[in-house]
Amino acid sequence: MIRLLKIKPFSRLMLASAAFVLLLGSVIFVRGAAANDDSADYPAASLSAPTDQTALIARGKYLVAAADCAPCHTGPNHAPFTGGLVMNTPFGGLASPNITADPTTGIGNWTDKQFYDAIHYGIAPGHDWLVFPRFLYPAMPYTSYTKLSYADVMAIKAYLDSLAPVQVAPTPSSMMFPFNQRPVLLGWRMLFFHAGPMHMNPAWNDQMKNGAYLTEALGHCQECHTPRNFLSAMIPSKAFAGAPIDAFYAPNISSDKTQGVGGWSSADLVAYLHDEGNLVKGSPYASMGEMTHHSTSQIPVSDDQDIALYLQTATAPQQVTPPPAAADATASIARGAKLYASTCAACHGAQGAGMGPQMVPNLAGNDSVTAAYPDNIIGATLAGLDPWTAIPMPSFAAQLSDQDIADIANYVRTSWGNTGVPNATPDMVAALRKRAGVAEKTN
Numbered sequence: 001m002i003r004l005l006k007i008k009p010f011s012r013l014m015l016a017s018a019a020f021v022l023l024l025g026s027v028i029f030v031r032g033a034a035a036n037d038d039s040a041d042y043p044a045a046s047l048s049a050p051t052d053q054t055a056l057i058a059r060g061k062y063l064v065a066a067a068d069c070a071p072c073h074t075g076p077n078h079a080p081f082t083g084g085l086v087m088n089t090p091f092g093g094l095a096s097p098n099i100t101a102d103p104t105t106g107i108g109n110w111t112d113k114q115f116y117d118a119i120h121y122g123i124a125p126g127h128d129w130l131v132f133p134r135f136l137y138p139a140m141p142y143t144s145y146t147k148l149s150y151a152d153v154m155a156i157k158a159y160l161d162s163l164a165p166v167q168v169a170p171t172p173s174s175m176m177f178p179f180n181q182r183p184v185l186l187g188w189r190m191l192f193f194h195a196g197p198m199h200m201n202p203a204w205n206d207q208m209k210n211g212a213y214l215t216e217a218l219g220h221c222q223e224c225h226t227p228r229n230f231l232s233a234m235i236p237s238k239a240f241a242g243a244p245i246d247a248f249y250a251p252n253i254s255s256d257k258t259q260g261v262g263g264w265s266s267a268d269l270v271a272y273l274h275d276e277g278n279l280v281k282g283s284p285y286a287s288m289g290e291m292t293h294h295s296t297s298q299i300p301v302s303d304d305q306d307i308a309l310y311l312q313t314a315t316a317p318q319q320v321t322p323p324p325a326a327a328d329a330t331a332s333i334a335r336g337a338k339l340y341a342s343t344c345a346a347c348h349g350a351q352g353a354g355m356g357p358q359m360v361p362n363l364a365g366n367d368s369v370t371a372a373y374p375d376n377i378i379g380a381t382l383a384g385l386d387p388w389t390a391i392p393m394p395s396f397a398a399q400l401s402d403q404d405i406a407d408i409a410n411y412v413r414t415s416w417g418n419t420g421v422p423n424a425t426p427d428m429v430a431a432l433r434k435r436a437g438v439a440e441k442t443n
């Protein structure tokens with residue numbers, strides 16, 4: 001490190017050029033490799049795009065639903081696909097751009113190749129610091145979309161091109177220095193980004209290949225369900241093991257029989273994805289509610305069956321050690337029982353059975369509340385939730401203290417046959433309040 005600091009400006013320039021040459025080299029290398037992609041790494045339907053324009057656009061519409069492009073590219077008070085959603089990254093706020101075909105504020109002037117480069121390599125047209133390609137931040141999940149076939153990316157473009165172009169002023173981002181400089185992504189890309197398809201097991205049948213493609217490429221399920229390292233890159237050896245997101249926790253959905261979805265009936269998993277939940281496994285909510293509402297409920301049920309098949313049988317089982325029980329767990333659970341009865345039971349039932357399908361979900365037997373970390377009960381109680389279909393869940397942030405919420409979480413995690421660890425603490429609630437942006441009750 002010390003020697004690096006002593007490098008003269010001239011040699012720093014040499015270093016920068018060397019890095020650039022290395023980058024060019026790697027881009028050429030991966031492009032060369034991509035050209036030789038093994039067709040065995042894609043489901044048959046993804047190998048060639050329909051030649052008929054109507055069929056091509058219909059395929060693109062299906063792919064855009066399966067890839068869930070709309071919610072991220074539609075901010076508050078914005079028309080669909082016109083961007084303006086600000087995502088909170090650890091490095092500041094990042095706004096999504098307009099991806100309608102408007103030639104000035106959207107992508108109407110992009111060539112096929114430029115569009116493919118954005119989805120497959122995370123590189124937009126133009127340059128930064130004169131020489132660097134315009135790297136996209138991985139908040140745009142090209143880390144998963146790179147596994148899409150060329151034919152499918154072209155079908156997506158055909159669909160977006162078929163929509164009315166809309167002109168909108170771009171929403172500004174607030175990334176902090178130096179992360180607001182896109183060339184800093186070079187190192188990240190070299191370390192963590194691997195362009196190209198996933199490697200499918202040649203022994204897989206069509207259903208398994210379709211499920212793998214929907215899960216890994218289109219549905220980008222790992223982007224939320226796989227833990228990340230300190231530089232926000234997904235950790236491949238922990239695929240699907242569960243990870244925090246916003247004020248919630250995307251649970252372990254690996255094939256593990258006790259902690260993952262390996263022990264779910266396939267019918268429950270399909271109902272969760274396609275019918276947006278049931279009274280066995282509860283309802284999808286928070287960002288998963290968005291995902292099922294805009295994506296997995298909009299694709300054929302056979303696709304959700306294939307996702308279930310892949311998750312339950314082909315992913316490596318993952319086990320996570322939960323944080324230990326709170327020091328005063330027994331007393332905390334007893335306090336939580338009283339608070340649950342007065343605050344939650346009217347809707348969720350004294351035995352946690354819920355109130356009816358599509359109304360209020362069960363908390364008994366609901367794996368999202370017994371996951372390794374207690375964030376989901378805390379997050380739901382702090383932030384409130386949009387309706388399953390009928391009524392919303394109110395926020396209790398102003399009514400309950402950090403200790404109250406930890407106590408309720410410990411009660412729910414251990415009652416009615418639930419086998420979660422009673423590990424919620426007031427400190428965890430305080431940290432999640434910051435992430436959810438809600439102040440503690442003040443009396």
Ligand code: HEC
Pocket residue numbers: 064067068069070072073087094095096097098099106107115118119124135136137138139140141145156
């Ligand atoms: C999880 C949120 C998310 C999803 C899902 C998502 N995007 Fe993006 N996308 C973004 C963000 C954020 C950016 C801006 C990245 C940046 O500025 O570096 C972006 C950038 C882009 C760009 C570059 C546009 C430009 O002007 O530079 C294109 C094209 C794009 N997305 C298309 C898509 C398509 C097509 C899909 C679905 C297949 C999709 N996105 C899904 C968040 C998302």
Ligand code: HEC
Pocket residue numbers: 214215219220221222223224225245248249250251252253261269272273281283284285286287288289291296307366367368369371376
């Ligand atoms: C934008 C982030 C995000 C993406 C993308 C995402 N999930 Fe989730 N998922 C979550 C969160 C947060 C939860 C916890 C809330 C809940 O249970 O609804 C969750 C919960 C789940 C659960 C319930 C697990 C349990 O133990 O109860 C399943 C099953 C699931 N997701 C499957 C998927 C699949 C399959 C995909 C890809 C098609 C996917 N998720 C993509 C965020 C995400």
Ligand code: HEC
Pocket residue numbers: 281282283284285286289340343344345346347348359360361362363366368369376377380381385386387388391392393394396408412
């Ligand atoms: C007014 C009725 C109501 C009350 C009171 C209520 N909830 Fe909820 N709760 C709901 C509804 C409706 C949902 C489904 C939200 C969705 O699917 O987006 C829900 C969902 C949840 C979830 C997510 C589980 C799942 O599968 O969707 C948790 C956790 C939760 N509630 C915990 C609590 C706790 C703890 C309390 C008491 C502090 C409480 N709720 C009080 C209506 C209520």
